[in-house]
Amino acid sequence: MENCLKKMEIVKMISKDDIRKQIIEAVDSVKTNNPMAGSITNTVTINFVANAQIAVGGSAAMVYLPDEAEFLARAGGAMYINVGALMPIYEESLPRAARNLHENGIPWVLDPVAVGIGQLRTKLLCGFKEYKPTVIRGNASEIIALAGLWNLAGGSQESSARGVDSTDTVVAAKTAAIALARWTGGAVAVSGKEDLVTDGSVAITSHGGSHFFEKITGSGCSLGGVVAVYLTAADPLIAALTATSVYNLAGSRAESMVDSPASFQVAFLDELYKASPGDVADNPFDLEEI
Amino acid sequence: MENCLKKMEIVKMISKDDIRKQIIEAVDSVKTNNPMAGSITNTVTINFVANAQIAVGGSAAMVYLPDEAEFLARAGGAMYINVGALMPIYEESLPRAARNLHENGIPWVLDPVAVGIGQLRTKLLCGFKEYKPTVIRGNASEIIALAGLWNLAGGSQESSARGVDSTDTVVAAKTAAIALARWTGGAVAVSGKEDLVTDGSVAITSHGGSHFFEKITGSGCSLGGVVAVYLTAADPLIAALTATSVYNLAGSRAESMVDSPASFQVAFLDELYKASPGDVADNPFDLEEI
């Protein structure tokens, strides 16, 4: 087993201005270049994932079959793998996609939905440890449970995930998130009332969003898909933060316009589409060195 | 074969006021406790089912695999099984879920979509007879065809279902609905212009709704999912009526706001979310002793 702890180094921490500049570049690049990020994801929210990816300027392609998964893993600039509502063919498709992504150095996002439930999900998620997803996105309970499954700091062997819902706070998942990011060498995004994004060196708290995110299905899944879109244009930390920021911005704006969840979902997707690079970069966040 | 006819007893029939009180309790309990009701359902309307369940205050979780189906059958307070657009794995998942639900006394809803079409659907629905779904929800043609498949009164061996659409009236399905309810010891909800809910002792006609229910896909499926949510908090008759009432209320309200089906779907989900316990209880219904 690899030692995932980086050696201590004296490095100048990235500044908030640097981050904002990189967010602007990521949003702008995606709007200009319409990059494709393929997905293997669950049928419940697959349409929302695709429409969110398209709304921010990306292009979506969803597959189930192993050879198509390998094709997407090589053809796109990044890929999104979500283990919700697994189908039998995923036993073959997901490892083949992940192995190809890892071997070809293509960035990918893992969404460990409902980690802890079911034999196939556990087997797949265990196997992904070696393929080191570039960004892991989940709610607090999922992040804690995945760290537990991978025997990393902050993890728990006891999943407190209740299906797709979190029963833990984002703060409680911080240690696990940092450990996961240090293991993968990528970034981790923990979704909650305030969102945490970390690459193991810095912890960023992103503000905004909406209570309606919990009143529609697929806020988290579609966020994962949008992280994959930004991974075609930015490093893991910036991609995760850019996606989180545009979600928090569009969520806040949409919430101010409506009073109910279905109207919110329409307004939210509209605001994803409208968000300018500068607006996304200006969505408030706190930066902390770890 | 069991004798499903209950012995005649002198019992005081439940009053409309009792019913309204129990509806208020069910709606309130779900809004307060956010209960999870898992589903195995078709991909066409799976997103609508989840969003409707969440809108009324519940929590959704959808699976396909047999061991995950068993997990949900034990983990949730109730479950929803819909046989539309069957996938091959359902041959294993659905009987295992239903058997677990039955053996553990967990309430569940069966939606016999398109009963009569295809060998697997027929085999699955025959098998469900012994597992006695707590609530059966369908359109008139489906209820008549299911009673026929189960050799119960009011059933027909000739399915007049046309895919997912009904070609029979709710009134024509009354005998079948009562027979099904008496067989399961639960309740049956027949969707149509006026909806029938029965537990074999009383027949309740629920008013309201919208002609747009037939102009969008998934009104029936999502109603079944919402019945499952209320089954975590109420007996079969009340759960079926509460779900039917909130659908008729929200449908009427949404129809008054829009003139087209896609706007209707958004407004309808919004109104599901907004409906108060008292409003749901006050949605008009007629009560009749059988």
Next chain:
Amino acid sequence: MENCLKKMEIVKMISKDDIRKQIIEAVDSVKTNNPMAGSITNTVTINFVANAQIAVGGSAAMVYLPDEAEFLARAGGAMYINVGALMPIYEESLPRAARNLHENGIPWVLDPVAVGIGQLRTKLLCGFKEYKPTVIRGNASEIIALAGLWNLAGGSQESSARGVDSTDTVVAAKTAAIALARWTGGAVAVSGKEDLVTDGSVAITSHGGSHFFEKITGSGCSLGGVVAVYLTAADPLIAALTATSVYNLAGSRAESMVDSPASFQVAFLDELYKASPGDVADNPFDLEEI
């Protein structure tokens, strides 16, 4: 291999007035008769396909299993087959459906999504050559690639499809579209900024639509499903043109009302529902003899 070139004949070309009259009849017939057109289609956009089919007045039914596919192939007035996001069972279901459709003379629509990607998709699409889909609907890259796969004029062995997106123009696909239509004896609809519909004898360019069609997922898929609905009531050329016209009309109208893609999708489905027979017939098109 059949010779797909028709013998030259002196025939009077259909006039624009004839076409408009037939469009009115097709739209009116569907609104009156609520015909069912079954589908085997991808999970990404399956809900949109169903709602679009219902919005124009049809009835939707989606299946995965082989015997259900055969049932739909015989039971409906037409069928829609879309090869996006293939699942393993499609290897059996799609050929059985297509063979039954062909043998029974039931019209069907093929949507060759992402032709060129994956072994199963290639195998299925090769096999469909003999079953002669009544209407083929795709973007320019898909039409060129399918003609290439079938060794017809205008085709290319090199797919320039990028997942589900086209990288070719409609004009570039004209030769391939004509060759495909002549091979099948049906019609081909090529979607793009201006849409081409041809039966191999005439080429019709349909105007209107919206740039938002590319900002939501499923514009093309749902158009294919709507072509199938009109195939229950019109010949291939008129069915393809009627569907294309109502899409261009509703797209233009919806675009004039909104400024963002999610609002557009809602408005677009609403306008599909509202479009009158006369309005659809009056959507502008150019007619050219080939």
